[in-house]
Amino acid sequence: MYQITPDDRQYVEEFRKTPVGRHSPGLQRILNLFRGEAMAGKYVLVCTKPHREWMLGQFTGVRGEKIRMTNHSFTSLHEAEWYVFKQRWKRHTGEDLPD
Amino acid sequence: MKRIMGYSDQISVCPDDTIRFMVNCEAAGDYSARIVRVIHGDTNPDGPGYKEEAIETAVTGRYPARRQAIHAGSCAVVPDHAFLAALGSFTVQALVWPTTPAKGRQGLAGRWNGRTGAGFALGIDEGGGLALRLGDGRGGVAEVAAGKPMLAREWYFVAASYDAATGAVSLYQEPLVPYARTDTAVAISAPVALRLPANVQAPVVFAARHAGVAGKRTLFAEHFNGKIDRPRLANRVLSRLEMEQVRGDLIPVALQSSMLGVWNFSKCISSETIWDDSPNRLHGETFNLPARAMTGHNWTGEEMAWTHKPEQYGAIHFHDDDLHDAGWEVDFALKVPAGLKSGVYAAHVAIDDDEDFIPFVIRPPRGTASSKLLFVLPTASYLAYANEHMVTDAPLAELLTGQVSTMQPADMFLNEHREYGLSCYDSHSDGSGVCYTTRLRPIITMRPKYQSWLGGKGSGLWQMNADLHITDWLEAEKLGYDVITDEDVHAEGYTALAPYSVFVTSTHHEYWTKQMWDALDAFKKHGGRLVYTGANAWYWRIAYHPTRPGVMEVRRAEGGIRAWAAEPGEAYHSFSGEYGGLWRRNGLAPQRMAGSGFTAQGFDISSYYRRKPDSYDPRARFIFEGVGAEELIGDFGLIGGGAAGLELDRADRVLGTAPNALVLASSENHTGVYMVVLEEIYINSPGLCGGESDLVRADLVFYETPAGGAVFATSSIAWAGSLSHNNYNNNVARITGNVIRRFLDPAPF
Numbered sequence: 001m002y003q004i005t006p007d008d009r010q011y012v013e014e015f016r017k018t019p020v021g022r023h024s025p026g027l028q029r030i031l032n033l034f035r036g037e038a039m040a041g042k043y044v045l046v047c048t049k050p051h052r053e054w055m056l057g058q059f060t061g062v063r064g065e066k067i068r069m070t071n072h073s074f075t076s077l078h079e080a081e082w083y084v085f086k087q088r089w090k091r092h093t094g095e096d097l098p099d
Numbered sequence: 100m101k102r103i104m105g106y107s108d109q110i111s112v113c114p115d116d117t118i119r120f121m122v123n124c125e126a127a128g129d130y131s132a133r134i135v136r137v138i139h140g141d142t143n144p145d146g147p148g149y150k151e152e153a154i155e156t157a158v159t160g161r162y163p164a165r166r167q168a169i170h171a172g173s174c175a176v177v178p179d180h181a182f183l184a185a186l187g188s189f190t191v192q193a194l195v196w197p198t199t200p201a202k203g204r205q206g207l208a209g210r211w212n213g214r215t216g217a218g219f220a221l222g223i224d225e226g227g228g229l230a231l232r233l234g235d236g237r238g239g240v241a242e243v244a245a246g247k248p249m250l251a252r253e254w255y256f257v258a259a260s261y262d263a264a265t266g267a268v269s270l271y272q273e274p275l276v277p278y279a280r281t282d283t284a285v286a287i288s289a290p291v292a293l294r295l296p297a298n299v300q301a302p303v304v305f306a307a308r309h310a311g312v313a314g315k316r317t318l319f320a321e322h323f324n325g326k327i328d329r330p331r332l333a334n335r336v337l338s339r340l341e342m343e344q345v346r347g348d349l350i351p352v353a354l355q356s357s358m359l360g361v362w363n364f365s366k367c368i369s370s371e372t373i374w375d376d377s378p379n380r381l382h383g384e385t386f387n388l389p390a391r392a393m394t395g396h397n398w399t400g401e402e403m404a405w406t407h408k409p410e411q412y413g414a415i416h417f418h419d420d421d422l423h424d425a426g427w428e429v430d431f432a433l434k435v436p437a438g439l440k441s442g443v444y445a446a447h448v449a450i451d452d453d454e455d456f457i458p459f460v461i462r463p464p465r466g467t468a469s470s471k472l473l474f475v476l477p478t479a480s481y482l483a484y485a486n487e488h489m490v491t492d493a494p495l496a497e498l499l500t501g502q503v504s505t506m507q508p509a510d511m512f513l514n515e516h517r518e519y520g521l522s523c524y525d526s527h528s529d530g531s532g533v534c535y536t537t538r539l540r541p542i543i544t545m546r547p548k549y550q551s552w553l554g555g556k557g558s559g560l561w562q563m564n565a566d567l568h569i570t571d572w573l574e575a576e577k578l579g580y581d582v583i584t585d586e587d588v589h590a591e592g593y594t595a596l597a598p599y600s601v602f603v604t605s606t607h608h609e610y611w612t613k614q615m616w617d618a619l620d621a622f623k624k625h626g627g628r629l630v631y632t633g634a635n636a637w638y639w640r641i642a643y644h645p646t647r648p649g650v651m652e653v654r655r656a657e658g659g660i661r662a663w664a665a666e667p668g669e670a671y672h673s674f675s676g677e678y679g680g681l682w683r684r685n686g687l688a689p690q691r692m693a694g695s696g697f698t699a700q701g702f703d704i705s706s707y708y709r710r711k712p713d714s715y716d717p718r719a720r721f722i723f724e725g726v727g728a729e730e731l732i733g734d735f736g737l738i739g740g741g742a743a744g745l746e747l748d749r750a751d752r753v754l755g756t757a758p759n760a761l762v763l764a765s766s767e768n769h770t771g772v773y774m775v776v777l778e779e780i781y782i783n784s785p786g787l788c789g790g791e792s793d794l795v796r797a798d799l800v801f802y803e804t805p806a807g808g809a810v811f812a813t814s815s816i817a818w819a820g821s822l823s824h825n826n827y828n829n830n831v832a833r834i835t836g837n838v839i840r841r842f843l844d845p846a847p848f
């Protein structure tokens with residue numbers, strides 16, 4: 001499996017600008033790692049107001065179990081992507097990305 | 100929170116027909132119901148918004164809320180019979196292939212009265228091994244257990260006998276394939292003090308245990324996951340040698356009078372009947388559609404088609420999450436009034452802050468057409484995806500969409516209520532693929548206002564809610580149209596299409612029976628015009644159940660993008676005996692039907708088309724009337740922001756695109772999330788993504804047919820999401836309108 005390297009820091013800004021869409025191969029490689037994570041603990045957005053508000057949850061990894069809701073709610077999917085990216089970055093590198 | 104949901108007994112009705120609606124309401128009080136004609140289901144504030152036409156009918160009113168439950172899990176049942184009444188001593192045996200022996204108690208074969216607790220039940224116990232349970236009906240239970248767990252996905256011979264005079268029980272758990280250092284074989288004899296009562300008055304049940312009755316319904320518990328092959332019931336204690344003698348299909352003469360039931364699951368495979376080869380004819384029925392035409396313990400691999408060697412397909416694969424018919428009580432019914440225009444309708448039910456739409460189609464009066472334009476609602480494809488659980492069950496969902504998955508409250512309900520049944524994109528709880536699907540249950544994915552994680556960035560449209568963009572645009576353009584469903588095309592063939600001159604597909608008309616294929620092929624041969632406003636159509640070959648409406652089968656045979664793969668030897672449909680898999684692998688690639696076929700997919704953002712030299716051909720002039728030479732086509736839209744997206748098709752002469760086809764435009768600049776389809780890949784290699792591979796594109800295709808008709812293909816699922824852009828004034832809408840208006844003109848091409 002791919003491991004994040006210090007060089008990958010250069011792609012963070014690219015993601016922040018365009019979390020969904022056309023990406024450089026370097027960013028795509030990071031996203032393949034992040035987005036491909038296993039179900040246990042995987043993030044999911046639960047729509048609370050159609051097209052307006054989403055609440056972040058995490059799967060337990062056990063089929064049929066309730067999603068564990070966090071208390072993070074977003075009014076833009078862009079914001080939500082960035083939040084999730086930061087959590088995953090931290091988990092893989094130990095590094096906190098600035099808001 | 101999801102609190103109200105329902106379904107109807109039919110999906111397509113004509114004036115004067117009666118359609119019934121069944122509703123489960125988890126809130127107290129009463130709910131409102133009314134009939135609406137659904138015009139547009141996309142709630143995205145950037146689009147036209149939800150639109151309906153209220154229809155005043157006798158349904159309008161309030162109804163008492165009540166809970167109606169779904170009981171999932173399949174089994175097979177032989178009704179109680181006089182021949183069973185005298186049963187004292189017995190032997191019960193079968194060949195079994197457990198898939199989840201460790202999941203807890205599971206019934207294999209028994210005659211147990213769930214109300215009284217009397218009878219016997221051969222099954223798997225908490226330890227994963229074979230066990231015979233005996234109940235005296237007065238609360239007394241005795242059990243003899245093998246004490247060793249069975250291995251999953253291995254065939255076992257299992258048997259138990261009981262001597263009514265002595266209470267002696269024998270139990271055999273024998274793997275057909277031995278392994279070194281892993282001994283799971285058990286043969287034990289033990290006396291029990293308990294005596295079975297004279298007549299336990301119970302059906303014989305396979306793959307579950309009878310658990311009593313609730314109202315008119317029989318309840319079952321301890322559903323088994325796995326295959327059962329050749330179960331037998333004898334009216335005395337058989338020796339181990341005699342058990343062996345009756346294991347096969349020919350029962351020795353000397354043992355024939357000892358046999359109460361010699362069930363042969365290789366007979367009546369396309370039905371719900373389980374056949375008893377014994378003269379007693381203790382035939383039974385399957386419940387909740389367990390999978391048939393499954394390889395048995397004796398399958399050799401020499402034959403792949405069950406119709407050729409049915410004796411090697413004597414197994415039924417049962418699942419604890421199989422479902423056929425929710426079986427709810429009717430809440431209200433609609434006698435379809437005369438004079439309603441053909442279209443997509445729904446019963447709208449609501450309580451507190453929750454609502455549900457139960458969609459159905461109203462056709463024109465039987466035998467008539469009210470337009471030359473026909474829109475076919477892809478109910479087969481809706482069924483294939485019905486209540487899919489990919490986001491919650493498949494880690495690759497987020498990789499496919501290139502964005503954190505989003506779920507709706509209804510998806511949360513489905514995740515926690517597996518009894519609402521699975522889709523053909525899911526796997527059963529034991530990991531085996533789901534090959535049957537049914538509409539006799541609430542289908543939350545087939546709803547206006549539903550947003551799907553698969554629908555790309557933007558509105559989140561997939562299937563019905565995307566298809567409503569097509570009918571909404573037809574309304575906006577004041578183009579009259581009739582609506583029928585895949586089920587109608589399947590049942591009536593070309594007759595259903597003959598009154599029309601233009602057939603408009605849905606955004607994703609993926610699943611076709613041979614009958615449907617032949618109907619559309621005949622339509623084209625008669626000069627009918629085809630407008631293919633989607634992508635990845637004519638992909639999977641499917642079969643409808645021969646006698647149970649609303650039940651469909653897909654065998655995901657080799658090749659293609661598959662959510663699961665059929666096991667070796669299980670690629671032929673049980674309902675029809677036909678080979679499953681891609682139409683392309685059945686000799687009919689989609690390019691033969693519409694000039695364009697599946698080439699790539701990705702579910703993040705969409706792109707645009709750029710005109711090609713063919714678009715300036717005089718034959719194509721009518722298509723581009725009012726479209727500038729330098730215009731990008733569809734660089735806007737509610738599905739991923741462009742008209743070319745989600746799934747894409749391309750023209751290919753080798754796969755059957757007509758030699759006279761014009762490729763008018765192609766899409767470009769797709770993201771790295773888009774990938775070439777698997778059926779194009781023989782040797783995998785880097786360079787198969789959007790931006791790398793030329794195969795990642797949608798081709799806008801036009802060609803004339805020899806009968807004076809024509810075909811137009813947009814080759815993209817996202818196309819429909821661009822139609823309403825700029826108040827329906829845009830080049831995607833213009834091109835679609837140009838095509839449909841010319842196609843409605845009877846002048847031959």
Ligand SMILES: [Fe+2]
Nearest residue numbers: 607609635746
């Ligand atoms: Fe599909």
